[in-house]
Amino acid sequence: MIIDVFRDNVIPLLNQDREEKVNYVWGDSSYIREYLSIMKKSSGTAPYRFPLIGLYSPIDEMVDSEQYEARAVVRIIIAVNTLPEYTNEQRLEISFKKVLRPLYESLFRAIEKSKCFNIPYKGLSYTYTENYTFGKRGAIDFDGKEIDEKIDAIEIKNLELTIKKLNCYAQRL
Numbered sequence: 001m002i003i004d005v006f007r008d009n010v011i012p013l014l015n016q017d018r019e020e021k022v023n024y025v026w027g028d029s030s031y032i033r034e035y036l037s038i039m040k041k042s043s044g045t046a047p048y049r050f051p052l053i054g055l056y057s058p059i060d061e062m063v064d065s066e067q068y069e070a071r072a073v074v075r076i077i078i079a080v081n082t083l084p085e086y087t088n089e090q091r092l093e094i095s096f097k098k099v100l101r102p103l104y105e106s107l108f109r110a111i112e113k114s115k116c117f118n119i120p121y122k123g124l125s126y127t128y129t130e131n132y133t134f135g136k137r138g139a140i141d142f143d144g145k146e147i148d149e150k151i152d153a154i155e156i157k158n159l160e161l162t163i164k165k166l167n168c169y170a171q172r173l
Contacts, residue, residue, distance in 0.1 A: 001061060001070055001072075001163055002055070002059050002061065002072050002074060002161065002163065003026050003055060003057065003059070005114070005116045005117075005163060006024065006026070006053075006055055007024060007026075009114040009116050010107070010110045010111055010114050010116070011024045011053065011110075013110040013113050013114055014053075014106055014107055014110040018106075020051065021048070022051050022052070022053050022103070023039075023048055023049055023050065023051065023052045023053070024052075024053050024054075024055070025052065025053075025054050025055075026054065026055040026056070026057050027054075027056075027057055028056065028057060028058075029056070032054045032056075032077075033148075036049055036052070036148075036149070037148055040148070040149070049081070050079060050080045050081045050151075051078070051079065051080045051099060051100075051103055052077070052078070052079045052080070052151075053076060053077070053078055053103075053107065054076065054077040054078075054079065055074060055075075055076055056074070056075040056076070056077070059072050059073075059074055060072065060073070061163070069118065069162055069163060069164060069165050070162070070163045070165070071160065071161070071162045071163070072160075072161055072163070073158055073159065073160050073161075074156075074159045074161060075155070075156065075157050075158075075159070076107075076155070076156040076159065077153050077154070077155050077156075078100055078103055078104055078107065078153060078154040078155075078156070079100075079134075079151040079152065079153040079154075080095050080099045080100055080151065080152055080153075081149055081150065081151055082094070082095050082150050082151060082152045083150065084150045088132050091132050091152050095152035096130060096152065096154075100130075100152060100153070100154050101154070103154075104128075104154050104156075108124070111124075111161075115164075116163060116164055117161050117162060117163060117164065118162040118163075118164055124159060124160065124161070125158075125159075125160055126156050126157065126158050126159035126160070127155075127156070127157040127158050128154065128155075128156060129154065129155040129156075129157070130153075130154055131152070131153045131154070131155055132152065134150065134151045134152065134153050
């Protein structure tokens with residue numbers, strides 16, 4: 001369900017007012033690496049690889065039929081391509097301040113705006129990491145293979161989301 005909710009609701013809201021649309025992919029790190037590699041090979045798709053929002057799967061969804069909802073803990077990567085010769089100071093200015101942090105803020109606004117999730121009054125809880133090492137050393141998937149381009153990324157881990165169930169009468173959220 002989470003994959004569908006992101007694809008059908010969150011990402012369209014995120015892209016609604018963006019000039020440069022976000023590329024959305026889900027899967028394990030090997031799938032995401034291969035997906036980017038295939039996109040890079042075509043002149044028609046290469047320019048649209050980044051910025052990227054990747055939703056890592058598999059995702060365990062805990063379903064509570066009494067409450068008519070499902071809960072899941074997800075991991076997300078928000079990435080942009082970069083140059084390996086950049087210093088950390090350049091990465092901070094070019095990748096993080098100009099692209100990744102604003103995209104991160106827009107993503108969470110879209111999650112809230114989608115109305116597909118029960119957002120706690122205190123807000124969402126998760127771990128936020130700015131990863132500068134992928135831009136210098138490269139990102140390695142769980143198979144030990146490197147993505148064939150350098151990226152700067154924000155990683156969101158342990159994001160707890162509660163999905164509202166479909167209303168069985170109206171068949172809508």
